[in-house]
Amino acid sequence: MKWAVIGTWKMAYDGVCKAAEILEKGGIAAEAVLAGCSDGEDNPNYHSVGLGGRPDRNGRVFLDGAFMDGDTLRFGAVAGLEGFRSPSRIAYALKDEDANNFLAGPGAAIYARAHGFEERDNVTAEGLAIWQKEKDRLRSLSAYDGHDTICFTAKDRHGTVCTAVSTSGLFMKEYGRVGDSPVAGCGFYADSLIGGAAATGMGEEIMKGSLSFLACHLMEEGKSPMEAANEAVWRLDRRLRQKTGSCRPMSLICLDKEGNYGVGTNILFPFAYACEGQKPVLLIAEPADGKTIIRNV
C-alpha cells in the first residue's frame, strides 16, 4: 500500500482521520503524524495530552513529546515542557539542531519561546478538578491512572516513515519526571528502511526494554509487524514477571515499511488505523496467552 497510519487509543481516531486525508492527498508522513498529535494536543477532552492534560503532583501540567524522521534517524524530544501548545511540533523543530535534540525542563521552554512556538496554559478547570479529587485521596499511583500517550506512526507515498508522540505523562508525577515518550528507542522509533513504532503505558516499565527500538529491530530481522510488536512486549512482560513477579501495562504500535501494522499489548488497548484503500477504523487489541488478538470495536 502507498500510505498507512496507526495511532494509539480511541483518542487517536480523529487524528488518524486527519493524517489519512493528508497522506491520501500526497502529503508527507511528518505532516500526517504532527496533524494527529496536534488534534490530541488541542482537544481538552483528552485528559492525558496537551490542553487539559493530567497535572503533576503539584497541580501543574508538564508535557512530553517527540518526533523521529525515518529517512535520517534524526529526532527531537522535549520532556517536562510547561506552557506551550504543541510539544510534538517543538520536538519536530529540535530534530534539525546539530546537537541538543532532547531538552528537558525549563530549557525546553526557553527553546520553545526563542523559536516562537505558541504559548498556552494547558491547565483546565476540569483537569484541575480531577487532580484535586485524587490529591485528596492521596492514594498510591496505580497503573493507567492517566498516562496514555497519543502516538502516530505513518508511512507516506514517498516511502518515508515518521513517528510522533505527545503526552502529559504519568498523572501525579513528580516534578521533573521523564517517562518513555521523549526517550528514543523506548517511546518512539522510525527508520524508513524498516518501519516505525511507538509505545504507551507505564513508561517506567517500557524503558526497561527499549520497546519501540526492539520492535523495529525485529522487523529488520524479518519478523512481521504483529510478530515484532508481540515479541517486544511479551518478552519484557515475561522477563519482568520472572524477575519481579509483576509487569505493569504496556502497549506498542508499529508499522512496517509496506504499511502493515502490528500491535502488542498486555492490556485491553484500542487503536486506530488507516491505509490506502481502507477507511480509518478503530480496532481493539487484547492480550491472550502471551499473544495479542485484534478485533473490531
Added chain:
Amino acid sequence: MKWAVIGTWKMAYDGVCKAAEILEKGGIAAEAVLAGCSDGEDNPNYHSVGLGGRPDRNGRVFLDGAFMDGDTLRFGAVAGLEGFRSPSRIAYALKDEDANNFLAGPGAAIYARAHGFEERDNVTAEGLAIWQKEKDRLRSLSAYDGHDTICFTAKDRHGTVCTAVSTSGLFMKEYGRVGDSPVAGCGFYADSLIGGAAATGMGEEIMKGSLSFLACHLMEEGKSPMEAANEAVWRLDRRLRQKTGSCRPMSLICLDKEGNYGVGTNILFPFAYACEGQKPVLLIAEPADGKTIIRNV
C-alpha cells in the same frame, strides 16, 4: 570467571581498580560500579564527569547519571542535575522508587536535596577557564569536545550484573540538554540473565540506535560480547553514513553474564578491564574496517 568489571576511557582505570578490589572481596556489583563512578565524579582532573566537569553554554555544570540493576531491570537516572556530588548514587536511590525513576532538571535537584545527598558546586576554576576560552572562540560544536562519559559494568560472585554511568554531558550544551547517558537502553543497560552495556560518545548519535540495549539483545541471541558490541556500533554507523553521509563518535562497552568483555567503537577508545585472576589493565580499542581491534597500551 566469578567476577569482572569494565570501564570507559583511561579515566576509568582507577575506578576499575577500586571496583575489582570490592568484587574480589565478595562485594556486590552495585557497590563496585558506584565506587567506579564516584572515583570519576570526585576527581577534578577528569573534565567530563562530576567535579570540574565541562560547563554548559552558560558556564554552569549540569550532570547526568544512571544506574541499572540487572537482577530486577530496575533503574534510576538523573539529567541536568546541578550542585550535587554524585549523580550515579542519586540514580541508584531513584531505582527504588515505584515510579518517577528518571528525573531531569530542577526536579532532580529537589529529589536529591530531599533525600540528603551531598551538595557540591562542581564548577572549578580550571573548568571555567576552559569554558571561557572556548566561549570566546564561539566555534560550532565538534565531536568529542568533552562529552566522555565514565561508565562501568560489573558482574559479581552472585551473578548480578549492574551498570552505572556519570557525565557532565556535551561541552557547551544548551540548558536542559539530555544526552544518551541517563536514557535507558541508549547510555546504559543491564540484565543479569544476559550481561550489561554502556555507551560513551556523541549522545545524539547513540540515541538513534539504542546501543546499550541492542548489545544486550544481541548477546541474548547468542552473539559474543565482541560480536554484539561491534554489530551494535557498526550497524548504526553504516546506517547513518548511508542515510546522512556521516556518523559521529560512539563507543560501547559490554560484559556478558560470564564476565567476558566486548567493545565496539568507531574511534580510538581506551578502556579498562579486570576479572577474577586478572589484574586491572588499560587497553585500547580501535576501529578497523567495520570491526574493532583490541591492543595493549
